[in-house]
Amino acid sequence: MNISDNVFGDNAQIRQGDSSEFRLDGPGSIQNNNTGSQISAVGFNASVNFHYNLGSTNKHQCLVDLRSTDPRDDKARIEQSKGYLLRSSYQWVLENAAYQQWLHTEDTQVLWIKGDPGKGKTMLLCGIIDELTTLEHSTNQQTAVLVSYFFCEAADARNNDATSLLRGLIYILADKQPSLIERIQKKHDHAGKALFEDTNAWYAVSRILTEILQDLQSKDTYLIIDALDECAPGDLPKLLNFIQASSPFRVKWIISSRNQPQIEQRIRSNQHLVTLSLEQNAEHVSQSVDEYIKLRVANLSSIADNEDLQAELRDVMRRKAHGTFLWVSLVIGELDAASSLEIQHIMKELPESLKKVYKRMIRQIEKHKPWIAKQCRLLLSTAAVAYRPLQLDELALLADIQDGDSDKLQLGVEAVEPQFITELVKLCGSFLTILNGIVYIIHQSAKEFLTGSASRILFPFGINETHHDIFWKSLQIMSDVLRRDIYGLVNPTFPVDKIQERSPDPLVGVYYSCVYWVDHLEEAEQTMKQRGDAGLSNDLWDKGIVHMFLKKKTLYWLEALSLKRNISSGVLAVAKLEQLLSVSVYV
Structure with missing residues (x-):
């Protein structure tokens, strides 16, 4: 692969705030004007070099970089999507002996709430969080109280790993107790956002939280983690070890999960643990x-x-x-x-398990007209393998939804009317829900059903083929949309932190593709190789789709990520692409 005959010219520049600048010094080479780390991606004749440094002395910027998500917003969204947080539905837990032991006994540091899917664990924790949060503002408390929490979500790559989890806990603590920012700032001054995102991020973030817990010895600190089973499998041991190692500090944990043996095997050795089983409190x-x-x-x-x-x-x-x-x-x-007549009929046919309900929903989708059923299958398969919940326009583009008037390939961000895609989502049974223009799968068990029991219907050629379709479509979308100075800044050294949000934002339908296109390619390649297939390495050949994209759009891609304050995703993508290229050479 050779990108030397690029179309950018020799002096194109991208600048992200005051800390990172990329310059095309000559054919096929991208350099940074500041000091920092370097990641190179070399495949065939291609050479792309990143120098990356985001050091900052701005406390506000430190919190911005720390934030991968605000769990308080996640809680509000979850409560809205599930609806009806009734105090009567969790009041019994507050009076339960296990909860009371955890709350009032110094030696009991961890409360594990476990139960089968759909038993209400998440809403239960939402209620407990509300109760504990009231203690922060209680004038009757002799000692101060701090509450922080995190909701693991397997369907969202931003919320399903150990590092993001600790970042979420720290973010709330630092936001509530600004003096704690000093602990983070010292390290952030040297590394910038990379502190929270590079290969050593877990070690850095876990040390920061440990130091914060040391500083909070005069306070009662409550840390709550929902759906621990939805955390990346490789990260689970790290989290449980961290929780156990926190026993010397004045901190109490609540964790929830399904009844999974691997969690029980690791957690039962904790001498400071008490368990609350929903099945035993049926x-x-x-x-x-x-x-x-x-x-x-x-x-x-x-x-x-x-x-x-x-x-x-x-x-x-x-x-x-x-x-x-x-x-x-x-x-x-x-x-x-x-209608009332339909309700009488539905009552007689109601199945008695989640899996049977899901099967019923799939059968109802298949009863639609063939064209509608096909569009629903595309929506469900795309949503099921996406690395995060998708906005309506992102989902429409990546699933290649057609409005029925034309079989023509649609690449424009406005290709499908929002009302049309909204109606299609509603026709997907209750598998999908829309909140603030973002499409969510209703529950992790629903995603597991779609990628498991329903895979023959949704993924007739295998899940890897859907990953490859999204990768291919992503490159098409980016090639069509990305251009030089897409925000019309004129001055390439304009600080990114001073850029005002665009309305409409030309990147709104393409941003997911900018971040995750290499991940989908990687997943497609790895899945096929696990099956013993040759893989899709022709995508990486000279004059293949990846070659042509990098040849024409590399700087525009980096510019888009920089405008979204996420250039680190480009660094990681190039590293993954380098690995794919090096493997494909020997296939």
């Missing part, structure tokens, strides 16, 4: 689910005036829910759009 959970059913049925507009039908529906749902909140939520999703 009566309390069932009572909470009954209250949830009562509320949701009462809000069904089509039977609002039919108390007899409401009572009959409540009785059927209570018998079939088996103490599972998610089952109730999915069934209500179908009943919401049904």
Whole structure:
């Protein structure tokens, strides 16, 4: 691969704030004018060099760089998507002996809440967080209290690894206790954002949190982690070891997860642990689910005036829910759009397990007209393998959704009307939900069903083929959209922290592709090689799609990432691409 005959000219520049600058010094070479680390990617005749340094003395910038997500926003979004956080649904936990022992006994440092999928663990923790947070503002407390938390989400690459988890915990602590920023700032001054993102990020972040816990010895610190089982498998031992190593400090942990042997094997050795099993408290959970059913049925507009039908529906749902909140939520999703006559018919057919509900939803999708069913399958398969929840326009572009008027390949950001894609999402049963223009899979168990039991329908040629389709489409979208000075700044040294948000933003439909195109290529390659196939290495050959993209769009791609304050993703992508290139040479 040779990108020497590029179309940029010899003096193109990209500058990110006051800390990183990229210059094309000559054919095929990108250099940085500041001191910093260097990552090279070499494949065939290509050479791309990054010098990367983001040191900063700005405390605000330190917090901005630390933030991978704000768990408080995640909590608000989760509560909105799941709906109805009822105090009566978690009140029993506050009175439970295990919780009381954890809260009031000095030796009991970790409370593990475990239960099967859909039992309401996340909403339970949301309620506990609310209760503990009230202690922060209580005037009756003799000692100060700090509460921080994080929601692991396997479907979002930004929220499913150990480093991001600790960053989220630290972010809330530092935001609530500004004096703690000093601990972070000292290290951030030397490394900048790379402190939180490079290959040593876990070690740096875990040391920072350890030092913070040392500083908080005069306070009661409560750290809550939801869905530990959704953390990347390789990161789980690190997290559990860190929790156990924190025993000398004045900190208490609550963690939740499914009933998974690998977690139990690692956590049961913790002498400061108490366990709260939802299955062993099935009566309390069932009572909470009954209250949830009562509320949701009462809000069904089509039977609002039919108390007899409401009572009959409540009785059927209570018998079939088996103490599972998610089952109730999915069934209500179908009943919401049904007439009273349809509700009477649906009641008789309601399945009694989550998996059977999911199968029913797939069958209903397949009953649509063939063209609609195909579009729904494309939406579901794309959402299921995406590395984060997608915006509506991103999903439409990556799934290659057509509006029915043309078979023509659509690449423009405005190719599909928002109303059209919104209606398609609604036709995907209750697998997908839309919040603030972002499409989420309703639950991790739903994603596992889509990529498992439903894979023959959604991925007839294998999941790797969908990854490859997204990779291919991403390069097409970026090639079509990216251009020099896409924000019209004119001056290439304009500081990125002074750039105002664009409306409309020309990068809105292409940003996911800028960050994750190499990840999808890597996944497609690795999956095929695991199956013993030759792989898709022709994509990496001279004059292949990757070669042509890098030849024409490399600086525009880096400029887009820089404008989004995420040039580090480009560094990581090049490193992954280098590995793919080096392997393909010997295939």
